[in-house]
Amino acid sequence: MKILITGGAGFIGSAVVRHIIQNTNNEVLNVDKLTYAGNLESLKEVDQNERYQFSQTDICDRIALDELFKDFQPDAVMHLAAESHVDRSISGPADFIETNIIGTYQLLEASRYYWNTLAGEKKSAFRFHHISTDEVYGDLEGTEDLFLETTPYAPSSPYSASKASSDHLVCAWHRTYGLPIVLTNCSNNYGPYHFPEKLIPLVILNALAGKSLPVYGNGAQIRDWLYVEDHARALYKVMTEAKVGETYNIGGHNEQKNIDVVKSICELLEELAPNKPEGIAQYQDLITYVTDRPGHDLRYAIDATKIKQDLNWVPEETFKTGLRKTVQWYLDHQDWVRNVQSGEYQNWVIQQYANA
Numbered sequence: 267m268k269i270l271i272t273g274g275a276g277f278i279g280s281a282v283v284r285h286i287i288q289n290t291n292n293e294v295l296n297v298d299k300l301t302y303a304g305n306l307e308s309l310k311e312v313d314q315n316e317r318y319q320f321s322q323t324d325i326c327d328r329i330a331l332d333e334l335f336k337d338f339q340p341d342a343v344m345h346l347a348a349e350s351h352v353d354r355s356i357s358g359p360a361d362f363i364e365t366n367i368i369g370t371y372q373l374l375e376a377s378r379y380y381w382n383t384l385a386g387e388k389k390s391a392f393r394f395h396h397i398s399t400d401e402v403y404g405d406l407e408g409t410e411d412l413f414l415e416t417t418p419y420a421p422s423s424p425y426s427a428s429k430a431s432s433d434h435l436v437c438a439w440h441r442t443y444g445l446p447i448v449l450t451n452c453s454n455n456y457g458p459y460h461f462p463e464k465l466i467p468l469v470i471l472n473a474l475a476g477k478s479l480p481v482y483g484n485g486a487q488i489r490d491w492l493y494v495e496d497h498a499r500a501l502y503k504v505m506t507e508a509k510v511g512e513t514y515n516i517g518g519h520n521e522q523k524n525i526d527v528v529k530s531i532c533e534l535l536e537e538l539a540p541n542k543p544e545g546i547a548q549y550q551d552l553i554t555y556v557t558d559r560p561g562h563d564l565r566y567a568i569d570a571t572k573i574k575q576d577l578n579w580v581p582e583e584t585f586k587t588g589l590r591k592t593v594q595w596y597l598d599h600q601d602w603v604r605n606v607q608s609g610e611y612q613n614w615v616i617q618q619y620a621n622a
């Protein structure tokens with residue numbers, strides 16, 4: 267297969283590209299604008315492979331997309347390109363509307379135009395796989411409730427509203443134009459190559475640097491964590507095996523309070539990086555509670571029964587095994603960290619956590 271992947275230089279996209287190049291014979295065209303979150307360093311393991319190519323392209327650029335479809339002739343599209351950080355969506359929603367909604371619209375139109383030029387088996391086998399988030403469902407009140415594929419959408423942040431909007435566009439392009447789509451909504455991912463603005467890498471790297479570990483509100487927010495390589499395997503399974511028009515929720519059955527995640531990282535660091543920065547008795551002493559994010563969702567949790575039953579997918583990592591691997595990866599890859607921490611990123615962190 268020839269697979270056009272958008273956002274392949276990002277956290278999850280790069281895991282998908284590495285998974286496909288290393289475990290299948292498929293070809294990949296990675297289409298990525300390379301925003302602050304895109305990093306070609308994350309593809310070093312595969313970028314010399316002859317089945318991999320890269321194009322620095324904005325998904326909002328329809329003319330460029332049409333050229334790429336014409337030249338590459340993909341059998342499938344996996345759409346991961348997005349603005350993905352909730353805090354950034356609150357301080358500046360415009361990019362989220364542009365990429366997540368308009369960009370998805372342009373990609374759908376480029377895909378539809380290309381798909382209409384196909385015939386026979388190539389046309390019926392074509393897939394447009396839209397990768398989305400469980401945040402489109404809003405938050406859960408009861409401790410027993412879980413998100414199902416049928417849970418009504420109730421997004422809370424500009425990020426989740428823009429992703430919900432893109433999901434609706436994708437479903438409409440299927441129903442109205444017959445575009446053969448599949449859709450997945452996943453819980454919070456963690457693992458190697460995660461950009462250091464997100465909770466887990468931020469805490470690991472701040473702790474190692476002896477900086478405060480910012481926790482929003484009282485840290486009681488619950489997230490359902492999935493190791494990124496488990497997500498990449500699930501996405502490939504859905505793209506190749508799911509029936510057209512299906513939606514799958516993907517989750518790790520690993521519900522954790524944010525504060526417990528931070529404490530678990532501190533415990534792992536005590537063991538794996540015992541030489542602490544000067545003046546720090548315990549990593550946990552660095553925990554600092556900061557003003558909560560406006561509209562912060564309290565709990566997300568996925569019911570991943572459907573993907574298990576239909577496609578026989580279950581995660582391989584527990585939170586304990588995955589977190590240990592992740593902490594060790596950051597300890598072993600300080601060069602990658604230094605490379606991604608550009609001046610723009612530093613400025614953003616200073617502004618975001620000014621009261622920490």
Ligand SMILES: NC(=O)c1ccc[n+]([C@@H]2O[C@H](COP(=O)([O-])OP(=O)(O)OC[C@H]3O[C@@H](n4cnc5c(N)ncnc54)[C@H](O)[C@@H]3O)[C@@H](O)[C@H]2O)c1
Pocket residue numbers: 272273274275276277278279297298299300301302303304305323324325326345346347348349350351365369397398399400429451452453454455456461
């Ligand atoms: N991170 C999570 O926990 C999580 C969970 C569920 C779903 N998702 C979804 O998975 C997808 C990937 O998430 P991620 O965490 O890897 O994001 P990320 O922010 O790490 O990467 C996004 C990538 O998209 C690229 N990009 C952004 N705007 C673009 C544009 N206009 N044109 C082309 N490329 C552009 C960036 O350069 C970057 O490489 C997103 O759609 C996100 O909504 C993420």
